Amino acid sequence: MKETGIIKTEALTKYYNRGKANEVLALRDVTMDIRRGDFTVLKGPSGSGKTTLLSLIGCMTRPTSGTLFVEGRDISHLPERFLTDIRRKTFGFIFQQFHLIHGMNVLQNVMMPLYPTDIRISDLRSRAEAILEGLGMSKRRDFPVQGLSGGEQQRTAIARALINDPDIILADEPTAHLDTALSDEFMAIMRDFRQKGKTVIIASHDPLVYEKEYIDLLVEMRDGQIRNLCCNSPDR
Amino acid sequence: MILHPGILAILAGSGITLILLSSAAILGLKIVRKWDIRDSSEEQLALERRTYLVSTLVQYGLLFEVMALFLFIYTADDIHNLLVGAMCATGSLNANAFGFPALYFRVASLFLAAAWIALNHIDQKAEDYPLTKKKYAMLLFIIPVTFAGYILELRYFLNIEPNVITSCCGVLFSEGGTGAGSSLASLPAQTMKTAFFTLSLIMAASGISVIRTQRNPYAFFLAAVSFIYLIVSITSVISFISLYFYQLPTHHCPFDILQPEYYYIGYPLYASLFSGTFFGMMSGIIEPLKKIKSLSHIIPGLQRRWALFATSAIILFVIITLIPMVFSTFTLERY
């Protein structure tokens, strides 16, 4: 064991609309362990529960039952206020639809997650500029996001996910709207993060993602359950 | 009478406040019954989200309450022209039996709403929201006070009879200025002075000991002293402090110091007094909460900070009262 799990779940179960006619069991008894620095891919068809698992891990919603540890802390009963706090400090999110806020420029979109914190706006701006620089987006800094190409939107979304310097990066179907070249570019960026010691968790059913050789942990999901756990790292 | 713009404004403002606070209480009722922080159901999540609404409602309620109090005093001052024998707001409030009680209830509900917000603030710092049930139960006690305040206010304004010309016989033989409750004013100034300054010293001393030790008996003592201090100070304002501001030995009105003629000195005066005594009381009231595990590391720091607020506000208050006593030639000795 090189380190204890940064994410640990025990019998994690999630119902939506519990007790109503449209009740959905999205996740059932998921138990797994992701270690710091792991490159994890959740693989499975749509409706298999990967997105639900991702949003549970990302503290966006609370499990119906079971326990979830993030960095060793039980968060399964935490009120939303504190979940948000953890989310803001620990996670960076990249959504399938990018979910950039239209009508604002790239820089503002990147800065957005940290607006409601006590960071000085000038510090925040220079941090955002540095990240955009790193992703080769500097020239697009003041460009309104609705005019960007798919790849540029993707990179803006990545930059936004990185603004809080997260330990864990979560991505939901990040390559769904990208061509092969851009998808590879994206995966290269993610690989870089892993190199820097960050934990990356990607939900995807795109072979371009889950067939990469540098993946440490491949979680195959179906019907809200884990079908198969497959480890590439030699010490597992 | 009721169509006076100021009165309309108050009734609108405090009516809205009442609606806000009552809906907060009704929403709170369900939280009291169903709240279970260990539960992960969607229902609990909905309750959790509802707490945001309740606290927002109470916060706005408090804000409007402050505004309505200000308007109430100003309107009372404005309508004294309409009433025979009323020289200032005191006279207007004495125009019928509901004036002063309405004011007391307003102040009381102000204090209660502020206390609620303070508790809410503490509660939200702990991950298990330990005070939730108590908090929302307490909300149910604020409502009757606010409600009573509103009813009294309504009755006060409805019962005011402006003495205007009536077509029947011209002169209204109204009784001129029947003794406006002057018992407070007649308290001996020298005795009040001694009591006031002694108590100020005790208050400051107990505040400092809470800041330094945060120990149990001191905190309770500070709370008790704060409460007594609030009453003694208001009595003192009526009995002698206001006289120094007016430089008149007979003018005992506690409201005229809010007027521009006296450089609005009443605002910092009352603001420092109210906030000082409020934080003094609160730092004692939260003492028992130290026993709750998830709060035990939050309370002492907060207590120290509040005691610090209380002490500095009271020192400011005393300084303001001292200004005219020290710098003007007016003395009360002869009266």
Next chain:
Amino acid sequence: MRRSSFFFLYVFFCLLVIGAIVFWSEREGSRFIAKSPDLQEITAVLRLTDISFSHDARYTRHPSQADLFSAFQDYPGSIDHFPSGSVTAPPDFSLLSTRITVRKR
């Protein structure tokens, strides 16, 4: 320049205007007060009791000295010359529970 600064600037600007207004009011108000001794002298010399405010009807000119027989003069119904006709008796809502405040001793 931050967006919020524009807002603060606008508020600041408005407050400045209001400050100017308050200043101007003080000046004009004191000008009025300065001329008021002259007005008060006219009042005193001519023994006037009312301001010359609305001349729609005789009884609205000196409302405090009103004739008692003018049509529709007394509330309720005193709206033939609205709003001047409503000067004399603002509706006394205590009429709803009539009280007679005339006291004879």
Next chain:
Amino acid sequence: MSADKHINILDFTIQSLLRRKFKNAGIILVFSFVIFIAGSILFLSYSFKREAVLILKDAPELIVQRTLAGRHELIPEKYAEIIARFPGVSDVSPRYWGYYYDSLVKANYTVISADRSLQTSNRLFRGQMPGEGDFGNAAIGRGIARARFIDIGDDVSLIAADGKVMDFRIAGIFESESELLTSDLIVMSRQDLSRLFGFPGGVATDLSVSVSNETEAPVIARKIRDRFPDTRPILRSEILRTYDAVFGWRSGLILTLFAGAMIAFIILAWDKATGLSAEEKKEIGILKAIGWETSDILEIKFWEGLVISLTSFLTGIILAYLHVYFLGASLFAPALKGWSVIYPEFRLAPFINMYQIATLMSLTVIPYIASTIIPSWKASITDPDEVVRG
């Protein structure tokens, strides 16, 4: 404790308000207008109140009218002698005055006799005040001068009670600064006035009573009424109080009528706040997903309300002030003044204070803010994982 967080959120709020320029500008416009109207009414009535009280400060302390069969009747001058002997009464003088209907301009004038003259230093009167026995001369107010196109030195003819025409030379005129008091006055000698109106001898219109101690006035009034049960004494303090009440009441009445407009606006605001567009809803979802807390969203909404209401409020009261004191309240003056032919024209003296501003806030901003609380909360509790689930 730092303010950065709040300023950041305010920044974001303003940016998102600007993105929906037209909608928000519309709301600010309507709200400013609502505040402008309410503010104008308040300023206007407050100024009237203050001026009336100041002007009438030296009015007679006590007026004694006689009533006969419920009607105002001329009072015998001998009443004056008896009242003058009451202890505490320092002076009783009969007043001779009446109304003259001028069919030419269809207006009522107030004809009054003066037995004293103004000091020459009085800046509000030009020319000469016709005194006792000063036949054929009159002093007039600006309103009449305007209505009849006359000035000092001109003649004016009035028809006397016996049907004969009486000519008067204008010897004096009241300056327009005093119009709130003198607009419709015609001052003439007592003899002319008696002839004009056909007064019988030995009677006056009413009596003005001065008392040596003002606080004694009600007592003296009571004594007069005991001695002469057919009289109606009117106290100055009651006149002042009545003016105070009347303007308070009138502006209150207009404000009440105007409440309809306010309610309409509140409904608009509520509707605007409730009817979040799909785009706005998505935006809030994104914010929550990327780490904004519910209370941060509530803060956006708070700022939104504050920016809109503060901007509108400040704009509204500034416009109201300009309207009332620079443009003569052209929109609302008729509602407070009443209509008439000889309309007094005057610039109101501005009085503005915290009380008016607080009243106005309480009538406009508080209802607006209150109406947006629940819609804001509804927006703020959007599920963060809604965005992820798509």
